[in-house]
Amino acid sequence: MHAPQGPDSTRQDQSWVHWAIGRIEADYARSSDTHLLAVPLPALAHIALYLKDESSHPTGSLKHRLARSLFLHALCSGWIGPDTTVVEASSGSTAVSEAYFARMLGLPFIAVIPEHTAREKIAAIEALGGACHAVADPGSVQSVAARIAAECGGHHIDQFTYAERATDWRGNNNIAESIFAQMRREPHPVPTWIVCGAGTGGTSATIGRYLRYFRHPTRLCLADPEASAFHRHWHDRAVAAGSGEPCLIEGIGRPRIEASFVPTVIDRAEVVGDAASIGAARALSRHLGRRVGGSTGTNLVACARIAAEMAARGEAGAIVSILCDSGERYASTLYNDAWLAERGLDCSAHEARMAHFLAAGTWSE
Incomplete structure (x- = not known):
C-alpha cells in the first residue's frame, strides 16, 4: 500500500525527497565494494570457487543492496x-x-x-x-x-513484489556488475556458473538479466531449500506452492511464488535440504576461519555438485556464489547444537561431506 499523496503535499515534500535521496547516495559513496573471496580448493586445480562477501555491507548482508534500491524506488515513486x-x-x-x-x-x-x-x-x-x-x-x-x-x-515497501524492478539490472553497481568487474584479472574472468538462492527472487532476476543483456555465456543456478516453492515452480510453472514444511534457512526459500521471482532467467535448480545447508555452512566456517549463515551453506552445496560434475568431465572454469551474511546472526540457532537437537537435525554427516569436498575435491550425496 502506498501512502496517499495529493498535489499540495507532493510539492511540499519534494525538497525532503531530494534530501533523502542525497542522504542515501552519500552513504553509498562512503561504502566500498564487497570483497570477492577465493575459496581454496587444493584438489581442483582447474576449477576456481569464489564467494561474493555481502556480509561486509554496513548492515551485514546481501539485503543491504536490496534495501537501498527499495528505498530509492519508493522515494522516486512518491510513496515515501x-x-x-x-x-x-x-x-x-x-x-x-x-x-x-x-x-x-x-x-x-x-x-x-x-x-x-x-x-x-x-x-x-x-x-x-x-x-x-x-x-x-x-x-x-x-x-x-x-x-x-x-x-x-x-x-x-514490499520486497517480494518490488525486488526485481527496484534494482537496475543493466548496471549501476548491481551485484552482477560488481562480480564481473572483480573477476577481470582472474584466470577465468567469465564465470562458468553463478550460484545464488532466492528469497524475493530479486538477486537471481538481476543476475540472470545482466548475463543476457551483456551476452555472457555464464549460466545461472538457483540453490533452493527443499521446502521452497521456487524450485518446484522452475520445473513446473503450474506449481505455485512449496511443500508446506517449515524451512530453517532464513532469507531464502518461500512457501509460495513471489512476484519478483523470474524463473525464465535460471538455467538450473539445485534442491538442498536444511541439514545439508547447515552442515555445509559449518564446514565452510572452519575452512574460512569465520562463521557464515545458512543460506551460504545452501549455495555451497550447489557449487560442490557443479564443481564435481565439471571435474568429472575434465572442464576448467570458475564458479561464483554469494556469502550472504555472517553466521554470528545464527549463534543461537544454526550454530547451537541444542537448538538443532530440538528439531531432530543431525548435520554431522553433511558437515563431514562438505569438509571432504573442500579438502579432496570429490562429492557424493
Missing part, C-alpha cells in the same frame, strides 16, 4: 514522505537493512517477522530503531504487513 511509517515483511536481514535506511531518514519502521526469526536479527532491527511484529504463520507476513501499513497510513 517525511512522515511515512515504513512497513516490511521479512525473515530478518532485509528488515535489518531497511531499519538502517529508515533511521537514516528519520522514519518510523515496523518489521513483520516470523516468530522463529533468530533473536540476533530481532536485536539488530531494534538496535537500529525498528519495531518487530512477530506472526506465527510465516506465510502471512505480507498480508499482515499490508494491513499494518494501511492502519497507520504508512507504506508497505
Whole structure:
C-alpha cells in the first residue's frame, strides 16, 4: 500500500525527497565494494570457487543492496514522505537493512517477522530503531504487513513484489556488475556458473538479466531449500506452492511464488535440504576461519555438485556464489547444537561431506 499523496503535499515534500535521496547516495559513496573471496580448493586445480562477501555491507548482508534500491524506488515513486511509517515483511536481514535506511531518514519502521526469526536479527532491527511484529504463520507476513501499513497510513515497501524492478539490472553497481568487474584479472574472468538462492527472487532476476543483456555465456543456478516453492515452480510453472514444511534457512526459500521471482532467467535448480545447508555452512566456517549463515551453506552445496560434475568431465572454469551474511546472526540457532537437537537435525554427516569436498575435491550425496 502506498501512502496517499495529493498535489499540495507532493510539492511540499519534494525538497525532503531530494534530501533523502542525497542522504542515501552519500552513504553509498562512503561504502566500498564487497570483497570477492577465493575459496581454496587444493584438489581442483582447474576449477576456481569464489564467494561474493555481502556480509561486509554496513548492515551485514546481501539485503543491504536490496534495501537501498527499495528505498530509492519508493522515494522516486512518491510513496515515501517525511512522515511515512515504513512497513516490511521479512525473515530478518532485509528488515535489518531497511531499519538502517529508515533511521537514516528519520522514519518510523515496523518489521513483520516470523516468530522463529533468530533473536540476533530481532536485536539488530531494534538496535537500529525498528519495531518487530512477530506472526506465527510465516506465510502471512505480507498480508499482515499490508494491513499494518494501511492502519497507520504508512507504506508497505514490499520486497517480494518490488525486488526485481527496484534494482537496475543493466548496471549501476548491481551485484552482477560488481562480480564481473572483480573477476577481470582472474584466470577465468567469465564465470562458468553463478550460484545464488532466492528469497524475493530479486538477486537471481538481476543476475540472470545482466548475463543476457551483456551476452555472457555464464549460466545461472538457483540453490533452493527443499521446502521452497521456487524450485518446484522452475520445473513446473503450474506449481505455485512449496511443500508446506517449515524451512530453517532464513532469507531464502518461500512457501509460495513471489512476484519478483523470474524463473525464465535460471538455467538450473539445485534442491538442498536444511541439514545439508547447515552442515555445509559449518564446514565452510572452519575452512574460512569465520562463521557464515545458512543460506551460504545452501549455495555451497550447489557449487560442490557443479564443481564435481565439471571435474568429472575434465572442464576448467570458475564458479561464483554469494556469502550472504555472517553466521554470528545464527549463534543461537544454526550454530547451537541444542537448538538443532530440538528439531531432530543431525548435520554431522553433511558437515563431514562438505569438509571432504573442500579438502579432496570429490562429492557424493
